Amino acid sequence: MAFKHENVADLYDIGVVLGSGHFGQVRQVTERSTGAQWAGKFIKTRKSAGSRLGVERSAVEREVELLQALTHPSIMALKDVFECRAEMVLIVELISGGELFDFIAAKDNVTESEAIAFLKQILEGVGFMHSKHIAHFDLKPENIMLSDKDAANPTIKLIDFGLAHQFKQGEEYKSMCGTPQYIPPEVINYSPLSTATDMWSIGVITYILLSGLSPFQDNTDEETLRNIIAMKFEFPEHVFSMTSESAKDFIKKLLVKDPIERMTAEECLIHQWIKPMTRKQMANRNRSSINMK
């Protein structure tokens, strides 16, 4: 997609701020010609290579290139891209339900069936991304948004592909980016990364969804990283006593040190905790529980 050099304010009315991050701001925008509502991600690019402010232009180009390759209901859609002096604007689909992070915070934690409904969508989006050899590399509740938090079954959208990477055949890729409490041991050890890196993050996200606690987080980033390397996590009774064994089994099969041993997104979608039970299985399960009474 070519970066248009028109002034985005000539084509869109710029509205309220929806979110902000290291890159700049995201604002609600209205397309003048159609009245359609979008979100505009206003990114300040670096004036000079050495400057600490702003984002590398190449990083924005990579995010645009990857978003263009990813058309999926669980991934934020890209519509248009503008560039004007030291600012780039990504016009993306409007996601107004806020972050999954805030949704969990507001409810302390969610029920297993709510968590499964969210995770199925996340896993379908991540599975699609991984099928194109693209890893997100910054999966965390802040980068998972809800399209409409008041909907009965909120739709999730994966956002912020600023750290994402598309693997070439047989390529080795290393990076020290990410957010401490969600990164796997291989990132800390500076070992080659893969799509399995995202699966560890999904294990951490699942743990947080079900408990409101973060499995490895400690008082400082150093201690958090030490806990990850030591694989030091448990399921405290006072929070996990009501959590099903299959939910804990799901998490344990993702928080695995060796990336190759970790479940893939496809394997997660058929794991007993996530896989929808057939009506017959449900009937059998209900029958057996009635017989037990």
Ligand SMILES: Nc1cc2c(nn1)-c1ccccc1CC2
């Ligand atoms: N890093 C971020 C952060 C955000 C967004 N994108 N990238 C976003 C995208 C569409 C609608 C609303 C937002 C706000 C948060």
